[in-house]
Amino acid sequence: MRTADDFLITMRGIDDDTVGRAASASSLTLGGILRHLTPAERVWTHIMVCGDGSTPDGMWDMEQHERPKDTTAAELIEAYRSATAATDAAVSEESDLARRVRLPEVPWAPDEVQHITVRGVLIRLLRETAHHSGHADIVRESIDGANTTAQLG
Secondary structure (H helix, E strand, O other): OOHHHHHHHHOOOOOOOHHHOOOOOOOOOHHHHHHHHHHHHHHHHHHHHHOEOOOOOOOOOHHHHOOOOOOOHHHHHHHHHHHHHHHHHHHHHOOOOOOEEEOOOEOOEOOOOOEEEHHHHHHHHHHHHHHHHHHHHHHHHHHHOOOHHHHOO
16 A cells, blocks of 8 residues: 555545644645645656656645645545556656656755655655655544544454
8 A cells, every 4th residue: 555545544534624624723734735745746756757857837836735725625635646646657667766867956955956766756755745644644633533543444
């Protein structure tokens, strides 16, 4: 089971109202987490496949973390599933996990050219997903008491 699959367990039974509800003083919502992880998945897959340091449009769009507006829970989940399926397809076509790819230029270090292996890209994506899965589990449990572990059965 992939980390993305574990993350989606947390989303079971989420409706349109709940996906946008904050569970604490933070504005973090399940929909906001989905809106962050979906482009993160696409960006890391793009980096892995293209390997030239290019970035997809909107990579630094910080609004992707905000509460979703005019988007249903089902649409957010489907967009995430589509992004993870594209990653899975790219990984299945990759013949060399040691292949080095160029990382995109980042706003905080524009003159640093860095490279990483495809394996390193996958590890970063795994870490990103696992990190936010913990956030999602806390938000979900705070909203309605459900959590990933209890839903695994």
